[in-house]
Amino acid sequence: MSELKPIFNALWRSKTGALLLIVQIAVTLAIVSNAAFIIHDRVSFLNQDTGLKAEDLFRFNLYTFGKNVDIAKQQEIDETLLRAIPGVADAVVINQVPLSGSGDSTNFHLKPTPQQSRGARAAFFMADENLLNTLDVKLEDGRNFEAADVVYSQGFDKTANVLLATRSYVNELFPDGDGLGQTIYLGDNPFKIIGIIAPMKGPWLDDEQADNVALIPQVMAAPFKRVLIRTEPGRRGEVMQQVEKVLLASESERVVSRITGVDKLLLEQTSQDRLMKNMLLVLITVLLLVTALGICGLALFNVGRRTRQIGTRRALGAKKSDIVRYFLLENTLVSLIGIVLGVGLALAMSDVLMRHYSLPRLDNWFILYSLAGIYVMGVLAVYWPAQRATLISPSIATRSV
Amino acid sequence: MLSMTNISKVYRSEMVQTNALRDFNFQVNEGEFIAVTGPSGSGKTTFLNIAGMLETYTGGTYQLDGIDVGRLSDNGRAELRNQKIGFIFQGFNLIPDLNLYENVEVPLRYRGIKAAERKRRIERCLEQVGLGARAKHVPAQLSGGQQQRVAIARALAGEPRFLLADEPTGNLDSLMARQVMELLENINKDGATIIMVTHDPELARRAQRNIQVVDGQICDFKLYQGGLEKQRAGAEV
Ligand SMILES: Nc1ncnc2c1ncn2[C@@H]1O[C@H](COP(=O)(O)OP(=O)(O)OP(=O)(O)O)[C@@H](O)[C@H]1O
Ligand SMILES: [Mg+2]
Numbered sequence: 001m002s003e004l005k006p007i008f009n010a011l012w013r014s015k016t017g018a019l020l021l022i023v024q025i026a027v028t029l030a031i032v033s034n035a036a037f038i039i040h041d042r043v044s045f046l047n048q049d050t051g052l053k054a055e056d057l058f059r060f061n062l063y064t065f066g067k068n069v070d071i072a073k074q075q076e077i078d079e080t081l082l083r084a085i086p087g088v089a090d091a092v093v094i095n096q097v098p099l100s101g102s103g104d105s106t107n108f109h110l111k112p113t114p115q116q117s118r119g120a121r122a123a124f125f126m127a128d129e130n131l132l133n134t135l136d137v138k139l140e141d142g143r144n145f146e147a148a149d150v151v152y153s154q155g156f157d158k159t160a161n162v163l164l165a166t167r168s169y170v171n172e173l174f175p176d177g178d179g180l181g182q183t184i185y186l187g188d189n190p191f192k193i194i195g196i197i198a199p200m201k202g203p204w205l206d207d208e209q210a211d212n213v214a215l216i217p218q219v220m221a222a223p224f225k226r227v228l229i230r231t232e233p234g235r236r237g238e239v240m241q242q243v244e245k246v247l248l249a250s251e252s253e254r255v256v257s258r259i260t261g262v263d264k265l266l267l268e269q270t271s272q273d274r275l276m277k278n279m280l281l282v283l284i285t286v287l288l289l290v291t292a293l294g295i296c297g298l299a300l301f302n303v304g305r306r307t308r309q310i311g312t313r314r315a316l317g318a319k320k321s322d323i324v325r326y327f328l329l330e331n332t333l334v335s336l337i338g339i340v341l342g343v344g345l346a347l348a349m350s351d352v353l354m355r356h357y358s359l360p361r362l363d364n365w366f367i368l369y370s371l372a373g374i375y376v377m378g379v380l381a382v383y384w385p386a387q388r389a390t391l392i393s394p395s396i397a398t399r400s401v
Numbered sequence: 402m403l404s405m406t407n408i409s410k411v412y413r414s415e416m417v418q419t420n421a422l423r424d425f426n427f428q429v430n431e432g433e434f435i436a437v438t439g440p441s442g443s444g445k446t447t448f449l450n451i452a453g454m455l456e457t458y459t460g461g462t463y464q465l466d467g468i469d470v471g472r473l474s475d476n477g478r479a480e481l482r483n484q485k486i487g488f489i490f491q492g493f494n495l496i497p498d499l500n501l502y503e504n505v506e507v508p509l510r511y512r513g514i515k516a517a518e519r520k521r522r523i524e525r526c527l528e529q530v531g532l533g534a535r536a537k538h539v540p541a542q543l544s545g546g547q548q549q550r551v552a553i554a555r556a557l558a559g560e561p562r563f564l565l566a567d568e569p570t571g572n573l574d575s576l577m578a579r580q581v582m583e584l585l586e587n588i589n590k591d592g593a594t595i596i597m598v599t600h601d602p603e604l605a606r607r608a609q610r611n612i613q614v615v616d617g618q619i620c621d622f623k624l625y626q627g628g629l630e631k632q633r634a635g636a637e638v
Pocket of ligand 2: 445446447567
């Protein structure tokens with residue numbers, strides 16, 4: 001360590017360049033560690049398990065304009081037709097589509113209104129008894145709903161009185177874990193929890209309660225409906241091409257639109273997150289490059305500025321390795337100071353981000369990774385200039401006056 | 402202790418080839434004080450650089466204390482230089498970002514001398530050149546003569562057996578030049594062998610032996626027995 005003292009003193013006596021570099025390293029560390037953390041956060045968000053095989057699911061809108069069409073009856077016919085298309089695993093008319101970014105949610109309570117009781121919000125999907133199979137979500141506990149449970153209505157004139165829900169939702173209402181078989185209320189309409197389904201996401205990934213999902217056996221007849229279809233793996237494309245023809249052949253006074261894969265909807269929903277992730281990646285890369293250039297540039301500048309003293313040092317007995325060592329140690333010193341400041345700056349920045357953008361607290365590992373990365377990058381960046389310095393001949397000492 | 406046989410040095414650039422030294426034969430004995438004179442461009446610095454292993458030579462053999470310098474690696478030369486040779490340059494070549502203490506310390510660090518011993522030597526050598534009180538100053542705060550004395554202290558701190566000086570007084574006025582010369586004479590008396598390149602005939606005359614380099618060869622060879630006494634007595638040369 002005593003070796004660092006004269007290097008530090010020399011640095012201190014001509015400090016402008018070094019100070020700028022220290023600031024640059026500190027800022028880079030602060031931004032890179034926070035950005036890397038946000039990227040990591042976004043990547044795990046984007047790669048999370050939705051519980052659904054989005055690549056086998058697609059949806060479309062069905063709008064009936066014919067005034068004389070018996071919509072409720074036609075829905076039954078449609079489902080039968082769709083399920084008969086080769087390659088279709090199952091199909092349902094549904095109120096909203098999972099992972100689509102658009103959905104319905106509501107609060108169920110432990111007691112009917114007007115009594116006050118614990119409530120919790122859930123996204124809900126309404127369809128007939130084929131819903132669970134269409135989603136291809138496992139039943140973990142209890143029973144699935146049957147044809148007899150399904151309520152056909154025009155609106156909310158009557159409601160189903162059973163439902164399935166994810167365990168995380170049921171446990172939010174019944175923290176003791178004994179929710180199966182209990183009755184919860186939407187307003188004063190009772191719903192018995194008859195089954196617990198495997199984890200799945202609702203319509204929104206970016207939702208505090210994205211895991212709270214309820215499935216309700218109810219079909220409302222309405223001119224505008226959504227249809228969700230699951231195909232056998234690899235056959236979605238061919239099925240998507242057929243649905244319009246099949247449906248219009250049965251009843252032509254309607255429009256089929258927005259035939260879209262659920263995976264595509266998911267991508268649309270997360271486009272902001274992917275954009276942010278990519279922009280932060282570019283930012284990190286640019287910052288690291290600029291800092292590497294800064295380190296390399298200052299070292300090159302110093303090699304030029306110190307040509308004579310390097311030659312003199314060689315004349316006084318320095319080996320080439322001593323010269324490389326000098327530059328590496330000098331860079332270490334600058335990096336260390338920059339890193340110490342940068343750690344403080346990173347924490348402060350994380351604090352601001354936490355307060356203003358409700359981001360989670362910066363994981364210290366990311367600071368550690370980033371500073372290790374920046375240090376290694378600095379060593380690499382200084383190595384070439386240092387190597388050039390070793391080419392300076394000791395005879396410079398006598399040849400330049 | 403130093404022996405050069407048929408040393409030659411050729412500088413090649415794209416256009417020209419310069420024979421800086423040709424069939425250069427030279428012996429130096431332990432304890433000598435040799436002054437090297439000669440016209441500009443004659444090869445004095447080249448000779449000194451080869452003697453100090455700052456440059457390699459093109460042909461011939463050079464032995465230092467029985468070691469064949471031509472067989473040494475770059476590292477080997479650096480080590481030998483560090484252990485046996487002290488340099489004094491015309492341009493002083495102090496490191497501007499280091500204070501006097503740290504400047505004198507440079508060669509000692511390369512030799513791996515322990516901190517306590519370094520401190521002892523640095524203080525002694527700065528004292529010896531009369532700058533003990535200014536250890537914390539940086540070179541820019543000193544006059545040229547003072548800077549050269551620091552450079553001498555730096556050369557002395559390594560306790561070299563061999564001191565090479567290329568126009569050590571070239572940038573100094575005559576008063577300072579004489580101070581530096583006296584310092585060198587004292588160092589020589591303490592046992593170090595000195596080779597000094599100079600343009601100043603008066604200083605050259607104070608050395609024990611003068612050689613003249615002309616056109617890359619030694620052309621004139623004079624030996625002054627007890628040169629110092631003769632000069633003080635005003636003797637003719
Ligand atoms: N690096 C080099 N490349 C090419 N030629 C060189 C180089 N160094 C010296 N020379 C040439 O070698 C010859 C001897 O140079 P040297 O520096 O030894 O002379 P000198 O006697 O020290 O001169 P001065 O008294 O001016 O210092 C000169 O002709 C010079 O131009
Ligand atoms: Mg010269």
